Amino acid sequence: MLVRKVEPTGAALIALGGWGRSPSHVANFFLTIACIVAFAFGIRQVGFAVLTFATVAILQWRLGQPLWRSLLYAALVAILFQIVFATLMRVPLPPGILQGLIY
Amino acid sequence: MESFIAAAAILTDPWVLAVILGSCALGLFVGSMPGLTAAMAIALLVPVTLYMEPIPALAMVVSVSCMAIFAGDIPSALLRIPGTLASAAYTDEAYAMSQKGEAELALGASVVFSGIGGIIGTLVLVFAAPELARIAIKFSSFEYFWLVCLGLSCAVMVGGGAVVKSLIALMLGLIAGMVGMDNPAAFPRFAFGNVNLNAGIELIAAMVGLFAVSETLRMVTSVDAQKRPILKPKGRILAGQWRLTKRYPLQWLSGSGIGVVIGALPGAGADIAAWVSYAVAKRFSRTPELFGKGHPEGLVSAGAANNAAVSGTWIPALIFGIPGDAITAIVIGILYLKGLNPGPLIFVQQPVEMMSLFIMFFAANILMIPLGVLAIKLSVHILRVPRLVLMPIILIFCIVGAYSITNNPFSILVMLCFGVVGFVMMENDFPVAPAILGIVLGPMLEQNFFNSMIKADGNFLGFLTRPVSLWLGLLTMAIWGWMIIAPLLRSRRRAKRQNG
Numbered sequence: 344m345l346v347r348k349v350e351p352t353g354a355a356l357i358a359l360g361g362w363g364r365s366p367s368h369v370a371n372f373f374l375t376i377a378c379i380v381a382f383a384f385g386i387r388q389v390g391f392a393v394l395t396f397a398t399v400a401i402l403q404w405r406l407g408q409p410l411w412r413s414l415l416y417a418a419l420v421a422i423l424f425q426i427v428f429a430t431l432m433r434v435p436l437p438p439g440i441l442q443g444l445i446y
Numbered sequence: 447m448e449s450f451i452a453a454a455a456i457l458t459d460p461w462v463l464a465v466i467l468g469s470c471a472l473g474l475f476v477g478s479m480p481g482l483t484a485a486m487a488i489a490l491l492v493p494v495t496l497y498m499e500p501i502p503a504l505a506m507v508v509s510v511s512c513m514a515i516f517a518g519d520i521p522s523a524l525l526r527i528p529g530t531l532a533s534a535a536y537t538d539e540a541y542a543m544s545q546k547g548e549a550e551l552a553l554g555a556s557v558v559f560s561g562i563g564g565i566i567g568t569l570v571l572v573f574a575a576p577e578l579a580r581i582a583i584k585f586s587s588f589e590y591f592w593l594v595c596l597g598l599s600c601a602v603m604v605g606g607g608a609v610v611k612s613l614i615a616l617m618l619g620l621i622a623g624m625v626g627m628d629n630p631a632a633f634p635r636f637a638f639g640n641v642n643l644n645a646g647i648e649l650i651a652a653m654v655g656l657f658a659v660s661e662t663l664r665m666v667t668s669v670d671a672q673k674r675p676i677l678k679p680k681g682r683i684l685a686g687q688w689r690l691t692k693r694y695p696l697q698w699l700s701g702s703g704i705g706v707v708i709g710a711l712p713g714a715g716a717d718i719a720a721w722v723s724y725a726v727a728k729r730f731s732r733t734p735e736l737f738g739k740g741h742p743e744g745l746v747s748a749g750a751a752n753n754a755a756v757s758g759t760w761i762p763a764l765i766f767g768i769p770g771d772a773i774t775a776i777v778i779g780i781l782y783l784k785g786l787n788p789g790p791l792i793f794v795q796q797p798v799e800m801m802s803l804f805i806m807f808f809a810a811n812i813l814m815i816p817l818g819v820l821a822i823k824l825s826v827h828i829l830r831v832p833r834l835v836l837m838p839i840i841l842i843f844c845i846v847g848a849y850s851i852t853n854n855p856f857s858i859l860v861m862l863c864f865g866v867v868g869f870v871m872m873e874n875d876f877p878v879a880p881a882i883l884g885i886v887l888g889p890m891l892e893q894n895f896f897n898s899m900i901k902a903d904g905n906f907l908g909f910l911t912r913p914v915s916l917w918l919g920l921l922t923m924a925i926w927g928w929m930i931i932a933p934l935l936r937s938r939r940r941a942k943r944q945n946g
Contacts, residue, residue, distance in 0.1 A: 360873045362667035371666035375841070376862065379659070382845050383858040391846075399838040406666065406834045416835075424842055432497040434850045 374405055390439020391429070396421040453801035456501050457809070465502045466806070469509035470813055474821040476510070477517025478828045479836070480527040484514035484716075485772040486657045490843040492650050492780060493850040500784040501802045507780060508803065511773050512564055512810040515716050515752050516818055519556035520825045523549055532716035532752040535724040535744075542740035550681040551690075555742050556749050557818035558687045559698050563750030564811030566702035567709070567757030572804045575793070579765050582790035587897035588909055590766070592918035594891045597712035597768045599925040601880040609929055611876045618867065619884020620891075622647050628889060630896040642856040649779045651848040651857040652864045652885055656878055657772065658844045659865025664872060665837045683819045690742055697727050697747040705751035709758025712883055715771025716752035716759075723751035753814075757807055764788050764800075768887060775882040783851075 362368035378398040385394060400417035404410055428434040438444075456462060469491075476487040487510050495503035518530030523540035533540075543552035585593070602612040625636045626646030637643035691698070701723040708719040727747035728737045737744050759770025760777070767788035769775035781788055786796050793800050821828070848861035871878055902908025910916045 357870065357874050360667070368667045372663060375663060375666050376866070378841070379845065379858060379862045379865075382849075383855045383862065386845075386849065386855050386858070395842050399842065402666075402838045402841070403835075406837070408835075417838075420839060420842065424846065428493065428846055428850075432494070434493060434497065434846065435853055436846070436849070 371405060375402065378402065386439070387437045388439055390441050391436035392421050392425050392441055393439060395424055449797040449801040450805075452798045453501075453805055456798070457505065457802055457805055462502045462505060465498075466505050466509050466809070466813075469506040470513050470810070470817050473510035473513025474517045474817060475828060477514035477529045478520045478821060478825060479831065479833065480521050480525070480529055482833075482836070482840075483530050483657065483661065484511050484518075484532075485653075485776065486661050486840075487511075487514055488773050488776045489650075489654045489657045490840065490847060492654065492776065493843075493847040495780050496783060496850060500786055500799055503780060503784055504786075504799065504803050505806045507773075507777055508806040509810045509813075511756055512753065512807070512814060513817070515756055516557060516560040516564075516814055517821060519560070519749065520553065520822060521829060523552045523556065524825060525829060530717075532720050532755075534717060535720035535752075536748045538738055539724075539741065539745050542738065543742065543745070546740045548740065550683050551686050551742065552745060553822045554683045554685065554687050554819075555690055555745050557815055557822065558684065558691070559701070559746050559749040560753040560818070561811050561814045562691075562698055563702045563705055564753035564756065564814065565808065566699075566750070567706045567754030568804065568807040568811060570706045570754075571757040571760055571807065575761050575764055578761065579790040579793050582765050585790070585914070586912070587894040587901065588912055588915040589918060591891065591894040591898050591909065592915055592922055593766055594768065594887050594894060595922045596918060596925070597762070597766075598880070598883055598887055598891070599922055599929070600711045600714065601883045603925055603929055608875075609933065611874075612880045615871060615876050615878065616880035616884045619881035619886075620888040621884075622652065622864075622881075623885045623888025624892075629892060642854065646889075647885065648848070648852055648857050648860055649885060650776070650783075650851045651860040653772075653776045653779065653882065654844050654847045655861040655864025655866075656868035656882065657776075658840055658847075659861055660868030660872055660878075662837050662841050662844070663865060663869040665833055683822050684815075690746060694743055694746045697743055698750040700726060701747035701750035702754040704747075705754030706758035706761075708751075709755030709770050710761045712762055712768050712770060712887075715773065715879070716755040719755035719758075720748040720752040724748040753811065760803075764792055765790055767890065769883060772879055772882055775879075775886050778886060 362372070378401065381389075381398070382394050396417045398417075399420045400413045403413035403416055408416070425436070429436045457466075472487065473484070476482045477484065488507055491506060491510060495506060498506070514530060515532045518528055518533035519540060521527045521529045522533040522537040523544045526537060526541040528534040528537045540552045540556065543549065598616060602609060602616055621636070623646075625643055627634050627637070627644050628646050629635055634644050704723040704726060705716070705719040708714050708722055709716065724744045724747060727744045728734050731737065731743055733741065733743070755771075756773075759774045762768040762770050763774035763778055765788070767778055769778055778788055786792065786799055844861060844865075845858055848857040849855065851857060868878060870876075871881070898909060902911075910919050
C-alpha cells in the first residue's frame, strides 16, 4: 500500500526496452554476454590473447565492420593489450595455448 | 610544509607528469564521447592503478574525473547530447546558444566556470577536510552507525529517480554487501557453498560490471540514434568570458557552493549538483524567462557546480570512507588497494599523499582551461569516433580489470552479473548510486551496529546516549520520516486538486 502511495503511476517497475523487440539487438546482447562467459571459463585454458582476438573480431564483425577490418582490428587490440598489460605492467594474464610463444 | 615539498617533488617527476597529461587526455576523450561516463573511465583504470605507486594512481583518478566532468559539456553544446550525466542539466541551454551562433561562448563558459568551480571546490576540500577529520577522530561506532545510516538515507532521497526505485537499488546493494564470511559470526552468508563467495563480492569487479559492462551492453543494444549534425565552434573560445565572470559573480559562487555541499552528500554527485544549481540560478534570476533559450546564466552556475562537486565528493570519502558519488566509491576501493585506508587519521598517517591529492586537484582544474580549449578545437574529430569501435576495447578493459584484482576468473563472472543488473537498472531508470553505496557501506553498517550493541550491552538506547550520535540519529530519522510523509502529502494534494 505504501509503495502504491509513493509510486502511484501503476507502471511496471521493470520492462524490456525497445531493443527487446529487435532480434538483431537481442543477438548482440547475448553475444556480448557469451564472450564474457567464454573469458570466465576459458581464460586459463585458451589464454587471454586468443580470447581477446576472437572476442574483438566477432563483436566487430557482428556490429557491421567488414571481416578483414575486424580481424586486423582484433589482432591490433590483442597485441596492444598483451604488450601494455602483460609485458609492461606485468599483469599475470594467462597465456593459455600460446604458452611458450608469448612468454 | 615538508609534506608540500615532498608532494611537489613527486608530482614534478617526469613519469608522474606524463601520467597526469595522459589521464587528462583520456578524461577529455571519455567525457566528450556520449555514453562513456567518468565513473566508467575510473572503473576501467583500476587495473592500471594496481601497478602504480599511490601518488601517480591518485593523480590519474583526479585528472580523469575532473576532465571528464567538464568534457561532457562539449557534445552538449555541439550535439545536444550530454557527454556525461553531469552536463544534462544545461544541455538544452548550451545547444540553444550554439544554434544562435554562440557555441564558442557556451563552450568557453563551460571550461572557464568548470575550472573556477573546481578550484573553489578544492579550496573547500583543503580547508574543511582536515578540520572535519579532527572532529571525526572523536567518533565511536555509535556515531559511525548513524553516519552510515544517514549516508544511505541521503543516497535514497537525493540519488535521483523515484524513491521506491532508489530503495530497491539500495536493498540490492546491501544484499550484495552481505555475501561472504566477513560478518560478526564469521558464517558464510549467501555463499551457496561456493568457496569463491566466502570472501564476499569483489568490490572492484562489481563496480566495473555496474558501470562499464552495463554501458557496453547498452551500446550493443541501443537502437541506432538519429545522427545529428555537429555544430562547429569557429571563433576564439575564451572571448567574452571575463565579461561573464564579472556579470554573474553570484551565480558561479553559489553554483560552486551548492556543488561542494551536494557533492559531500553521499550518493549525490556532480549531476544532482548541476540540476540543483541550475534550478536555483533560474529561481533567483532577474530574467528567468530567458532560461532554456540560450542564456548563459544557468550554464555559468551549473558548470561551476558540477566540477565543484567532484572535490566535494572526496570529503566524506577520505574522512569517513563514505563515497560521495559513484566515482569516489571506486576511489575508495583504489585507496584500500594502495594502503591509503580512508578515515579521520588519513591526514596524519599519509600527509604526503593527501598533500599530493590537493595539489593534483588544483593542477587538474588549472590545466583544464588550456587542455579544455584544445579539446574543444579537436571536438569535431573526437565526436566522429564511432562508439561501436570503442566497445570491444572497453569490454576487454573490463575483463582485465576484474581478472587482475584477484587473478581468479570467478571475478569475471561477478563482473558479468553486476553488468547485467546494472544494464537492467539503467534501462528502467533505477539509480545506480544507492546500489553502490549499499555494497560499500553495508559491511560498515553491520560492523558498527554489532560493535555498538556489544558496547551498549544489547541496549538500543545506547545509540542515542552520546550527543553527536543523538543528533545524527534524529537527523536520520527525520529523513526517513520525510521520505514517507512527502509522497503521501503530494498524493493527497493531487487528489484534492482532482476532486475540486
